[in-house]
Amino acid sequence: MIQSVAFIGLGAMGYRMAAHLPKHFDTVYVWNRTFAKAEQHAAEYATQAVALEQAVQADIIFSCLPTSADVEHLLKDLPLKAGSIWVDCTSGVPESARKLVTQLSDQGVIFLDAPVSGQTIGAENATLTVMVGGDAQGFEKALPAMQAFGKLIKHVGESGSGFAVKAMNNMLMAAHLCAAAEGLTTLKAHRVNLSEALDCINASSGKSMVTETVIPQRILNRSFPLTFALPLLAKDTGIAIDLAQEAKLSVPVLALAQNLIQAANSLSDKNSDFSTAVKMYESWSKITIE
CATH class of the missing domain: 1.10.1040.10 (N-(1-d-carboxylethyl)-l-norvaline Dehydrogenase; domain 2)
Known part of the structure; x- marks a missing residue:
């Protein structure tokens, strides 16, 4: 059972995607580099604006950042909760996904590359297409959370395939x-x-x-x-x-x-x-x- 979900990166897509999570989960953390945006999201959608260190203690952690380099930098020396699943919705680099799978597995965390398509209107209407690469069992566990904003969600192959x-x-x-x-x-x-x-x-x-x-x-x-x-x-x-x-x-x-x-x-x-x-x-x- 998914007890808590976090969303990291509240840009044009992430802000809208994260807005659907409180409709399905009681505990939804949000974090953004400009923290005022997280606070705004919390006030608007009843999410919880928290420190990054708290956000990454959720069962499912979504990230949606401009580049894979941004995700790698964020994850550097960041303590994660064993048993959690990191779902990266960034339009990223396949090689980076494979690198992060190895890095996060040392902490007992599954990494899925799960970029989305459908533009901001799809994020607003929860009709995004989500293409997911990585561990198949991790995909199944994270699927209920992805269904909050995705309409067509496909596991397309091994790590890096989604990207x-x-x-x-x-x-x-x-x-x-x-x-x-x-x-x-x-x-x-x-x-x-x-x-x-x-x-x-x-x-x-x-x-x-x-x-x-x-x-x-x-x-x-x-x-x-x-x-x-x-x-x-x-x-x-x-x-x-x-x-x-x-x-x-x-x-x-x-x-x-x-x-x-x-x-x-x-x-x-x-x-x-x-x-x-x-x-x-x-x-x-x-x-x-x-």
Whole structure:
């Protein structure tokens, strides 16, 4: 039985994910590097803002930080409770997951890499997809806690597999974004109505999440709301390319997409949403996708 749950890292995703836990568990600890945010969360959702050392005494500990390096730094010399399960929802590096499995097992703790997909709306509605790598029995024990914010939750393989799936998912989204930007720029150059064209594409074989939601809800209306930062997408595409290189595979399409996302990131403000990558194409073509 899970008696207590903790959530570490109350960013755009974590803040919303942690909000669902008190609906299912009596004791929910929250901690954030900016502690005022943890206190705000406690006041809003009836969680308990506690010191990091207390948070990690929970039965299930979730973390959701920007990078694997942040998680490794947090865990350095941090005493944990034997028998607990650490579920890392960071979009991380597979090799880091394998490293932390070994490190935490010395303290009798199971480490699962469990990144999520579904953006902030999915976190708010508890409809996230959770891709989990690591110990199968640990997965089963932690599953009830993950179900608080996840709709589709899959154990995808051994340690590092969850991070690998998330990185490749985001790489494919990046490739779709680049291809769609080029396609719509070409259509507009030929004086095609982009809104009507998208209706046709989204009822046909060329559709993707990018054409169905990202372009209509972020780009055509020029809103570009910040829910997933472009630097984080650039990080994830880099992880995906590293995976291909480790397997000694040739992936020319993915490599080109990664180069384009990296270029767009270098030209953008660090607080830009991933959808602003299309502005690079607009600067090249002098055509606005709207």
